[in-house]
Amino acid sequence: METQNSKSPTEKTNVLNTIRNSINKVLNLIRNYFSEVPLLGWFIGTLTAVSLEQLVGRLIALSLGLPKIPVLFGFVTILKHPYLIPSTILYMLVIYILPIVSIARLTVPITNWLAGKLLVLPIFISVIIHLGLLYLIMHLWSGISDYRVLMLRFILIAVIATLSLNVVNGYMGEFSCSHPGFMALGAYGASICTVVLFVDDSMFGPALLPPAIGPFMFPIALIVGGCLASVGAFLVAIPSFRTRGDYLAIVSLAFTFIVKSLIENLEIIGGARGLSSQPNWANLPSIFICAVACVWIINNFVRSTLGKALNAVRDDELAANVMTVNTRRTKMTAFLFAAFWAGVAGGLLAHVLRYVNPGTFGIQKLAEVLAMVYFGGLNSIQGSILGAIGFNILSEALRPLAIYKWIIIPSMLILIMIFRPTGLLAFKEFDVKKIISPKQKQKKEVQNVIASN
Amino acid sequence: MSLLLIEKMTHFFGGLRAVHNYDLEINTGQLRGLIGPNGAGKTTIFNLITGIYKPAEGKIFLDDRSIVGLQPHQIASEGIGRTFQNLRLWRHMTVLEHVKMARYSKLTYGLIGAFFGTRKRRKEEAENEEKAYHLLDMLGIRHLADQIVTNLPYGAQRRVEMARALTIDPKILFLDEPTAGMNPEELIEMMEIIRQINKELGLAIFLIEHRMKVVMELCERIQALVFGEVIAEGTPEEIQNNPGVIDAYLGKETVG
16 A cells, blocks of 8 residues: 555656646647748738638638627637537638648748848848738738727737837836826827817817828827827926836826826816817728837837847946946936827827727726736837737637626736746847748758758 | 046045045056955945045046046046946846947937937947957957846856946946955956956056955055045055054954
8 A cells, every 4th residue: 555655646747747748749849840930921821811711701600600700719709609619619720720820831941932032132121021911911801890900900009009118117117107198198189180180170160271181191190199298208207217116106107197187177178078070090001000110119229229228227227327328318218208109009099989088098098008018028029019919809809708807817917927927028139130031041050060960 | 647536535424434535546557456344435435436426525537527526427438437346237138238238328329320220320339249249259258248147157247247347448447346256266367357458458447355365466556445544555565564454454463
């Protein structure tokens, strides 16, 4: 008996270990199998999948017994009608997973060759081609339903907002709670510009400029909104950047409430009733361009030595100061810069909803943006993108669960905070060239090394 | 004309007089030492000169220009590089990023360059990187360039700090206990590096050190500090035989 007792725990751990090992083995196999697929390959695979859905998606969905094409990867369908789980999974397999995986893998030689050829050209051409493909994918995917278009617009705006908050909370290591305030300033600033100038409105009277030139002036309205947010940021920064620590969190939280109640009490811009009749200019392409510009500029900034100074200030402000870094100016610039992009995000949001009221920019908005930043990962561009996409899709997908959604999402956040305290993809460089370059080269080098040995 | 001239510098922490009537004169290429028991005010003197504290009284001139009241980053750009007693590295950054960062004040591409990646920025960043690699070569840590500093052994971290301080093109380098916590092997290497910097770059060096062996071998002139006051100044031999210094370190001989 005794020998058996002493044996069984080790056997148990052995079994567990073998299971873990075999899972790792399989994962590694899959990873190796797809390690040579360049981004171009994934894009072409996805493009095929979305075109397939466009062409035969409806047919397949109906023949599988689904009422319509699953709008959001089948999450909603599964949660509403559990008996449709097998057919939804089958649909996802046929339309998405199989085409993407097989085409990405089969075209490896072609896509690698193509990516290599593109890399010979100036890098921006290659980037533009990739972005074009990405937009095409989004366009085709969202062609199925208006819900998807709206979803994409919200996600891209969330990407801008998350990135801008990441500059302060991640790269600079301060804790700012004023982003809803900045977004409110941006939203109202841009809305007032467009509504006063280009819309016949009961509140502000007839349009001052011909509405035809409006869409071209939309970027300027957004910039005005962003600059207004920067002015707000300046007011927050003056009292709170003299010292480090919790002061900024407190002052910025106060700022959010001040902005909210200020707008509520300004009857001239609608007060608590809000401001409506914004023109519908924030469509998918214009938001996509804004998001790309945001990613590009913020990434440029944080990868330059001037931007890296933020990390130096975060990790050791005194050392940064003694190493010639003007820490006060650095912090100020970054904060105003982040506020600008938050303002742009607010302006876009106002033109998607085509109605804003001060209540939109309260504590819940703050929780949302903070959750996206910490979910995706501090100090990383791809983290913020992942955070914005993941959080939005999750919160839409779990919508049928109603109130339980707000139990599941926070508990996921808690789990992430426990197991990855800085977020899923924290402290990563967003190196565009590395991302779009062909992936097969590495293998050749390895072979050469083996051969030389 | 002296490179660094300090006259009657005094500083208080509350009621405590941390530094009193401190005088110093360093010329180009000199290697000077500052010794003293714990709490004598050595690091405070470094912090006063580099602008982290503002002296209550006294004058500080670098190249005949007063630097009292300037911000630390301004004083650093004027040409004072320093290292810290307890390493103060940026824990999420790589070795190369550390060294590049210290050229912050020499970058002229501005925010436009930072946001849009202009040609001027690419050029300046490339130059910056080249200079950084040059210094890393000199300190023998080029192979560690892409490592995050917290993953490095202690001796290498000290070298990173030294490379970072040298990047700002200092006229004078302040080293706060450069050999603290090093094993004998690393100690000898570090002393060699300090000598090399002094000889090859012709850089004035002012160092705080606890290990008598290091100070006595390296420095031309030494000041001994006790309770914020200089009690002796002279060549290593003079300091070694100075009764006041011996008293301060070993205590007074009592007749028993």
